[in-house]
Amino acid sequence: MTKTKIKSLRPTYAEIDLKAFGHNIEQAREKAGTDIIAIVKADGYGHGAMKLAAYAYEKHRVKKFGVATILEGMILREYLGSEPMIFILGYVDGDFFDDVLEYNLVLTMVDEKFASAFNRFLGKMNRTAYVSVKIDTGMNRLGFSPEMPFSDFLAKYENLRPIHVMSHLSSSDSDVDYSNEQIRIFDTYIVNNGITCNTSLFNSSGVSGFNNKFSLVRPGLMLYGYLYGENNVTLRKVMSIHSKVVHVKQIRKGESISYNRRFFAQADMTYGVVPIGYADGYQRSFSNVSHMLVNGVKCPVVGSVCMDMTMIDLSGVDTNSEMHVEILGENITADMWADWAGTISYEMLCGISDRIPRIYLG
Secondary structure, X not given: OOHHHHHOOOOOEEEEEHHHHHHHHHHHHHHHOOXXXXXXXXXXXXXXXXXXXXXXXXXXXXXXXXXXXXXXXXHHHHHHOOOOEEEEOOOOOHHHHHHHHHOOOEEEEOOHHHHHHHHHHHHHHOOOEXXXXXXXXXXXXXXXXXXXXXXXXXXXXXXXXXXXXXXXXXXXOOOHXXXXXXXXXXXXXXXXXXXXXXXXXXXXXXXXXXXXXXXXXXXXXXXXXXXXXXXXOOOOOOEEEEEEOOEEEEEOOOOEEOHHHOEEOOOOEEEEEEOOOHHHOOOHHHOOOOEEEEOOEEEXXXXXXXXXXXXXXXXXXXOOOOOEEEEEOOOOOHHHHHHHHOOOHHHHHHOOOOOOOEEEEO
């Protein structure tokens, strides 16, 4: 399907700026002073993991990627081929250990039960496997205690070959002291245990806010143009969402718009219908709160956001002209969406449905 047909399909569409993605990769590398594990889980934070990973691999020499699930890893391997290293950061059921080997994926060992199960499986197969080992330095989610001697891990799990030891910052964008304590605990663990394989601790806010002393970093959100916490990193937004006003209506003062009559016109007014709704990731909580830009004019959302459509106030807009709608982009960011919804930009980006077609530019 051509780009022109995609744009007119509904006609709501997202543009993905590949060069912006590449720029952000290089910003992460420069700030960290090391190479990266590019985090492309959750379909590349809603941007399209396959296209972005291929671009990063082919154009920016990224050879390490992080995903959350076995299925994400399998699909990425099929798309990228055999060379890149793919780390699975989340839990994988034992039923899929054979797929881990077939697709050459790197599992993350997070506790004795998981490590023992994978080690036993490998023993039965007369195989060994590269793994990551996660140390819990204060996130208190997954990982071995920093009290565990690394030599004990190596001795107990003879079929596991650690190539990466990692931890995760819980509050790198909000608590400097706690983050510094996690850094100290992890660094001490690495030094005291004589670990020489790759190590990583920093997520995006860690990369931007702290001096990296480990051999890798794991940027996610910043690759897509967003970042929390104090920083001096220049990023470029990767996704923008556009549409058209597909229907224009007039109502009189006192009449209501949309489900449950949550908006009443304070005066006679003109409003329009934009084909995007909560099934697309445009949250129902945006009702009577958010706005869009129509030909550069700020147009508040009026009434309840519907599953497939949203109504906006067209006061000040020339409705006789073609009406281009900016829903997300440089002027309306995922941070603004998050403020309107009372959440974080991660959730907003990951929630953008694949009903919105992606057009890749660059």
